[in-house]
Amino acid sequence: MQTAGVAAEFGLLFAAALAAVLAGLAMAVLAAWALRRVMADRLVDGAIRRLLKTPYPENLWDLVIGMTRVPPTTLLEVELRADKGELLERPLGGLTRVSRWEDVAFNPAQLARPPLPPEARIDTSTVIGPRAARPLRLETPLLVSAMGYGVGVNKAFALALARGAHMAGTAYNAGSGPVLPELLDSRGPLILQFTGASWNRDPGQLARASMVEIRLGHGARAGLGRWIRTDRIPAEARSLMGGEGAEHMILDAPLPESRDPQAFRDLIERLRRWTGGAPVAVKLVATHDLERDLLAVVEAGADVIALDGSEGGTRETPPVLADDFGIPTLHALVRAVALLEAAGVRQQVSLIVGGGLRTPGEALKALALGADAVYLGTVVMMAATHGQLSKAIPFEPITQLVWATGRLAGRFNPEDGARTVANFLRACTLEMAEAARALGKDSLRAIDRSDLVARTPDAARMFGLPPSWRPPGSRAP
Known part of the structure; x- marks a missing residue:
């Protein structure tokens, strides 16, 4: 115890x-x-x-x-200018987004007019260049805009864009770089650009195009040409461009032929013969002289006008051109449609609009306002890198997977990229088809201005749309 x-x-x-x-x-x-x-x-x-x-x-x-006075992006560019004292070139275009697509809304069908049932089939197809001998027929009005091999994206990325577009039933624009033989051998629709560079003027290559686009301007570069440093171009691209041994190569814009009306008409007719009647398009940057530019293109006999608003992107451009030049995509679209209607050629000349469009809703609004198709660029680039971001982020930007001389270009998987591009384009097209059902329309081509209302006074005045705050048919006080 x-x-x-x-x-x-x-x-x-x-x-x-x-x-x-x-x-x-x-x-x-x-x-x-x-x-x-x-x-x-x-x-x-x-x-x-x-x-x-x-x-x-x-x-x-x-x-x-x-x-607050000098925000982070501007401060960064101040530092970059101060560091080198060289021409600063920024990727992916301007920082300013002026086109207020959200100020325009669709008017849903309900009792006044019925929507379509969920099983209703919607025609999403479009025809580009209807008066051409062999028009460009696509399953969707969403096109992959110009992202050229060598001068822009790497080979694997260019092939992924083309394959993804073809899988989705649409076209890829090969841009202003040299044309890859693999693209010419592809079975899907291919748009080839005709530029001031020798590598874009081969009749044998152009003959295999589904459409030829004469490039006069670009939303992010205005109407300027550019010096291309060959040390920023892969060896294969330099060889295709004939740039071996050169320090720089020049991409002229606008073309010499465009300065003389007769020479311009002759060029368009010559391209038409080379391609066996494929549509001939002219790509313009949207300027405040837009109506004069459009009339010159119409009088020259172009089948298609590709209009690039100021929100367009590119691999690199001086910020002053990207931020401070041109007019917004939405404004340019409305003006272009009005001019084509006034000239009596709206049904003969197709209109493709691009520059900053990001969503199916914005694309569908562009169609309703009069475009026949839209170019998508940056958002398609983002879609192509889906599932591969971890190969770059957080230590490198995704453009290092994309650009021709990107440090991580070899890690990009083109098969995965093609699949995600196709998925993105298909999903966007399905959303647009669902929107058509909500509007009571069985075709995307049937959607027009009568399906739109303006959410703001500025949009009502600017686009001539009925304001959402007054009943149809009522007069303004």
Whole structure:
């Protein structure tokens, strides 16, 4: 019993000691937490007092004011200009998005006119260049815009864009770079550009195009040509361009032929003969002289006008051109349609619009306002990298997977890229078809301005649409 009592006493003493240790630890933790809180409070109080009492030249908040006046992107470009003293070129176009597609809305069918049932078949096809001997017929009005091999994207990426577009029943624009033999051998529709560069003027190549696009301007580069540094072009591309040994190559714009009306007409007729009657398009940047430019193209006999608004993107361009030149895509579209209707050629000359369009809704609004098809660029590039972002991010931008000389170009999987491009285009087309059912229309081509309303006074005035805040047929007070 005595042994048990000693053991019990020892146990109580041990428990008490342990409790004391734990209590001491707890007190120490509480003390440390309290001290840390006191120190934190003092630091915060000191910082607040400094912010509220220190004059501006020494006040830390001056940095916030500076960042407000010169936001991060602008500050970055200030630093880049200051570092090298060279022409700054930014990827993917301008930062300013002026086209307010959200100010225009569709008017759903309900009782006044019925929607279509879920099983209703919707015709999503479009015909580009209807008066051409062999028009370009596509299953969707969504086209993959010009992203040229070598001068823009790498080979695997270009092939992924083309295959993805073909899988979705639409066309890929090979852009202003050299044409890959694999693209010429592909079975899907291919748009080839005719530019001021020798590598884009081969009659044998152009004869295999589904459409030829004469490139005069670009939304992100205005009407300028460009110097192309050959050290930024892969060896295979340099060989196809005939640039071996040269430091620079020149991509002229606008073309010399476009400066003389008769030479311009002769060029379009010559391209028509080379291609056996494929549509001949002219790509224009949207300027405030748009109507004069359009009339010159119509009089020259073009089958298609491809209009690039100021929100268009590119591999690289000086920020001043991308941000401060041209007119918005939405404004240009409305003006172009009005001109073509006034000239009486709306049914003969197709209109493709591009520059900053991102969603099926924006594309469908462009169609409703009068476009026959839309070019999609940056969003398709993003779709092509879906599932492969981890190959670049977080340490590199995704463009390193995309650009011709990107450090990670070899990691891009073209089969996966083609699949995700096709998925994106198909999904967008399905959304547009569902929207057509909601409008009571069995064809995307049947959707027009009568299906739209304006959500703002500016949109109502600008686009001539009925305002959503007044009943149909009512007059403005």
